[in-house]
Amino acid sequence: MDLIDKYIYAVISRIPQKRREETEKEIRSMIDDMMDAYGGASAENAQRAIEELGDPRKLADQYNDAKKYVISPRIYDSYAFVLKITLYAVLIGIVAVSIIEGATGKYANVGEGIGSFISGLIMGGISTFGFVTLGFMIVDRYNVKMELQKPWTVADLKDIPVESARIKRADCIVGIVFSTAFMILFATLPWIFSAYIPVDGSLEIINVFNIDVIGQRIWLVFAIYAVGVLREIMKLIAGRWSFMLGVFLAVAGVVSLMFCFGLFGDMAIWNPSFAQDVTAAANIEGDIFISVWSAITNLFIWILVIGSIVGIVSDIVKGFKNR
Amino acid sequence: MVSEEFVEGMVSEIRRGSIILCVLSCLKNEKYGYALVAELNEKGLTIEAGTLYPLLNRLERQGILTSKWNTEGSKPRKYYMISNDGLSTLEELKKSWRQISATVESMLGE
Numbered sequence: 001m002d003l004i005d006k007y008i009y010a011v012i013s014r015i016p017q018k019r020r021e022e023t024e025k026e027i028r029s030m031i032d033d034m035m036d037a038y039g040g041a042s043a044e045n046a047q048r049a050i051e052e053l054g055d056p057r058k059l060a061d062q063y064n065d066a067k068k069y070v071i072s073p074r075i076y077d078s079y080a081f082v083l084k085i086t087l088y089a090v091l092i093g094i095v096a097v098s099i100i101e102g103a104t105g106k107y108a109n110v111g112e113g114i115g116s117f118i119s120g121l122i123m124g125g126i127s128t129f130g131f132v133t134l135g136f137m138i139v140d141r142y143n144v145k146m147e148l149q150k151p152w153t154v155a156d157l158k159d160i161p162v163e164s165a166r167i168k169r170a171d172c173i174v175g176i177v178f179s180t181a182f183m184i185l186f187a188t189l190p191w192i193f194s195a196y197i198p199v200d201g202s203l204e205i206i207n208v209f210n211i212d213v214i215g216q217r218i219w220l221v222f223a224i225y226a227v228g229v230l231r232e233i234m235k236l237i238a239g240r241w242s243f244m245l246g247v248f249l250a251v252a253g254v255v256s257l258m259f260c261f262g263l264f265g266d267m268a269i270w271n272p273s274f275a276q277d278v279t280a281a282a283n284i285e286g287d288i289f290i291s292v293w294s295a296i297t298n299l300f301i302w303i304l305v306i307g308s309i310v311g312i313v314s315d316i317v318k319g320f321k322n323r
Numbered sequence: 324m325v326s327e328e329f330v331e332g333m334v335s336e337i338r339r340g341s342i343i344l345c346v347l348s349c350l351k352n353e354k355y356g357y358a359l360v361a362e363l364n365e366k367g368l369t370i371e372a373g374t375l376y377p378l379l380n381r382l383e384r385q386g387i388l389t390s391k392w393n394t395e396g397s398k399p400r401k402y403y404m405i406s407n408d409g410l411s412t413l414e415e416l417k418k419s420w421r422q423i424s425a426t427v428e429s430m431l432g433e
């Protein structure tokens with residue numbers, strides 16, 4: 001009977017593949033027996049049985065075991081909070097980028113500007129949502145694994161964290177907002193990192209970076225951003241320093257540094273003629289500037305390395321002190 | 324006044340735990356699902372087929388029930404019976420049930 005087939009399909013399409021065949025037979029035999037109880041197989045009795053069984057989605061829920069979550073309820077509040085903050089940060093970033101692009105005459109007309117703004121909002125919104133959700137999913141799975149390892153005892157209760165061991169929510173938010181801002185700038189307005197030199201009444205814009213190379217390596221920017229957000233999410237959920245958190249953050253710091261090497265490790269990311277162009281535009285004797293700039297760009301990756309090592313050591317120390 | 328929905332929710336919480344006990348007790352002899360629905364209803368435990376069948380399915384996957392399909396009649400029916408593991412589970416459940424109901428009864432009587 002058509003109705004019964006449709007109903008059974010609606011149920012079994014919502015339960016795991018390997019149990020479908022058996023469940024289909026069970027439900028069919030259940031409906032048969034119900035129809036018998038109503039006086040035999042007929043279209044009316046089939047409808048009556050199906051109405052009594054009710055919404056196929058609810059019946060499927062009964063056949064499924066535990067509810068599965070992308071984000072567990074216990075961290076859902078943090079998730080919703082971080083998502084809100086990052087979405088606001090992206091919104092503000094895209095508004096700012098659009099205003100700058102509009103003011104610098106990037107668009108032929110208002111319509112094009114609005115179109116670009118809206119598509120930026122959609123793309124930015126979706127990718128932010130994806131990043132944050134993925135980050136929380138990873139943290140969620142990782143947490144669950146940690147908890148399953150050994151049974152809980154009273155001894156596992158941690159001391160209420162002293163002031164220095166607490167992680168302030170505001171710090172994490174500032175971290176997320178700044179990372180988001182930088183990611184958006186690198187991804188959408190890499191030319192904003194420029195020297196602006198007035199020449200004959202107009203502004204000469206000389207890019208610090210090689211825009212083409214940034215375009216080719218944009219995935220590294222996203223990767224650094226993703227690791228950065230993941231670190232902040234981890235801190236936010238932990239709420240306090242602990243040895244495990246310190247180790248996790250240190251590992252994430254190393255990973256992030258590896259991506260930084262990919263981005264800045266060779267000199268390709270820099271605009272090779274930046275120093276020459278600046279001295280030429282500004283019409284100054286530029287030997288000193290050129291050699292200083294060359295030193296800065298050559299040492300930049302090592303400045304990052306030293307900065308990262310300081311950060312990593314500080315994470316480990318904080319974690320160890322509050323273990 | 325507490326909403327009716329809330330009360331209904333509480334009642335179904337109470338029922339949920341007791342249903343498995345009744346089902347296991349009734350399945351010392353093999354039965355197919357709808358016969359069990361009828362038997363439970365007759366004994367005063369109203370349960371819908373749409374609740375009982377998935378429950379039987381779960382209990383079977385947990386190894387508490389065993390089953391076999393009987394295809395001799397005009398249509399195939401799945402017969403369930405309590406397994407050996409299920410029997411020992413039932414004994415434990417019974418003990419707990421008696422303890423809980425005695426405790427609750429003594430408090431309700433006060």
